[in-house]
Amino acid sequence: MEQDRLNKIIGKNIKKYRKITIIEGKKLTQEKLAELINVSVSLISNVESNKSKKGISITNLYKISVVLNIPISKFMEDDNELQ
Secondary structure, three states: OOHHHHHHHHHHHHHHHHHOOEEOOEEOOHHHHHHHHOOOHHHHHHHHOOOOOOOOOHHHHHHHHHHHOOOHHHHHOOHHHHO
């Protein structure tokens, strides 16, 4: 799988799982996620919208998986491949 496609899938899945995650009784925002993993909001925004050419580091992906309580492998699943 090419890097660009993988970055897009990861970003889409981060957004999907972030939006269904509830922390302190509220949906998890990009701002709160960035705060919890100690990165900039723009990094989260750029990864979710596929504007980042570099993608996301494995360290930050791991931190996100811990916060969202989602196995890291779920971020690489492509819904389109299941159809």
